[in-house]
Structures are given as structure tokens and as C-alpha cells.
Amino acid sequence: MTIVFANHRITAFVTIIILSTVVLGISAYFAHIFLPNHVADITTFSLVVPSLNILVLVWSQPRIEAFWIFMLAVLWLSMGAWYDDLQGHTDCSSLTDSLRTVTNNGTVSSRAYCYETKVVEAFSWMNFALLAAYLVVLITLTGRSQVLGRPYAWQEPIIELPWFGEYPGYPGPYQYSDGYMPNGGYGQPMYVYPGMNMMGGGGGQMPYVVRQEPGQQIVIQPGMNGGMPIVQQMPA
Incomplete structure (x- = not known):
């Protein structure tokens, strides 16, 4: 086999981490201006999810990674739905400069705050879609490895998973582990x-x-x- 799956996995994880970092930065700004007196629940939640996402994306076994990917996908789905409920169908561009949102130390522009929440919402949906797609691919490839003679594929190093059309085993130019x-x-x-x-x-x-x-x-x-x-x- 080759390292096609490993390369695709790294690309997907780098993309997810970049999106998570942007969300974490905006959420940290929200925490600075709102906590602990305003919108504490959603602000705290939006800090926890991207932080957890960045910490758990490491090399592991397929069974462990599938569990965490599922949990992260559910969390990102929840956060996207929460921010969608917060702003609803508000058109941020229609908000005037005179509208202000109350913070701990005064007010901020409601239009700027609206745009920032829309970014968090959009990136949350994107992360959910990427994680859900990756979970489907992970389950499919692990199942193929079992069919191809690796009954313990769920417990083996995830780097040994083959891409579609390949066979399982540790990447190498000659004989593979299977x-x-x-x-x-x-x-x-x-x-x-x-x-x-x-x-x-x-x-x-x-x-x-x-x-x-x-x-x-x-x-x-x-x-x-x-x-x-x-x-x-x-x-x-």
C-alpha cells in the first residue's frame, strides 16, 4: 500500500485545525468582552469545542479515532445549531451602526458582533461536514481491511489503513505486512x-x-x- 490515506488524513486534519483555531480566536474575544455576565453558556461552549478538537487529533487506532471523531462531529453540529438559533435569519448588513450590543465594559457594534457569530456558525458547519465525511471514510476503509484478511484492523495503527483500491499493511516499497x-x-x-x-x-x-x-x-x-x-x- 501507499500513504495516500495518511496524506489525505493529514490534509483533512490540518484544515479542521485551521478552522478550529479561527473559531477559538473569535470565541476568546467573545469571552473577553462577555464573560461572566453575558451569553456565558454559548461563549463557554464555543471555547471548549475547538480546544478539544485541537487536542484530540493525534495518531491512534481506528476504533479510538472513530469514537473521538464522532464526538467532535456531534459537538460541532451542536455549536453550529446553537449559533444559528442565536442569530436566526438576521441579515447582518441591514444592522445600522447605531445598534449596540452590551458587553462587560460598555458596548460593541451589533453588526460586527453579528458578522463574527456568522463566521463561527459557518466554520462550525464546515468542521461538522469534514468530520462526518472522514468518519464515513474511516469506517469504510477499516471494514475493507477486515475483509482483506486483517481481523484486528480496528486495533492496529491507523497508518496501516489502505486507501480505496489498495491493500492493508505498513507502507513500504516491497513486501507489506499482509x-x-x-x-x-x-x-x-x-x-x-x-x-x-x-x-x-x-x-x-x-x-x-x-x-x-x-x-x-x-x-x-x-x-x-x-x-x-x-x-x-x-x-x-
């Missing part, structure tokens, strides 16, 4: 039983190789009690 070898010959992939000698056999042949025939699909099933996997060819 024994899959790309370009086994004539454009067909080959599958090697894990733990077996790749260089054995006479005439330079590799005796423990299953070559995928045209119109067939390879089915890999885990062996009993940790034994060798069962590799079968079936009509596609």
Missing part, C-alpha cells in the same frame, strides 16, 4: 502467505505465491488460532 505484493506479473497482483520464505524454491520461483487469474477475485480468510490464512480464488 504479504501483498503489487505487480506480481502480467499486471496481476500476487499474494504471499505471511511468515513464509519468499526466496525458496528452485529456478528462482516463489512457491508460496497465489497469482490472481483474469476474472477471478482473491478471498483471504484468517487462519484458525492464528495459523496461516486461507487464500482462495473465486469468480469475480
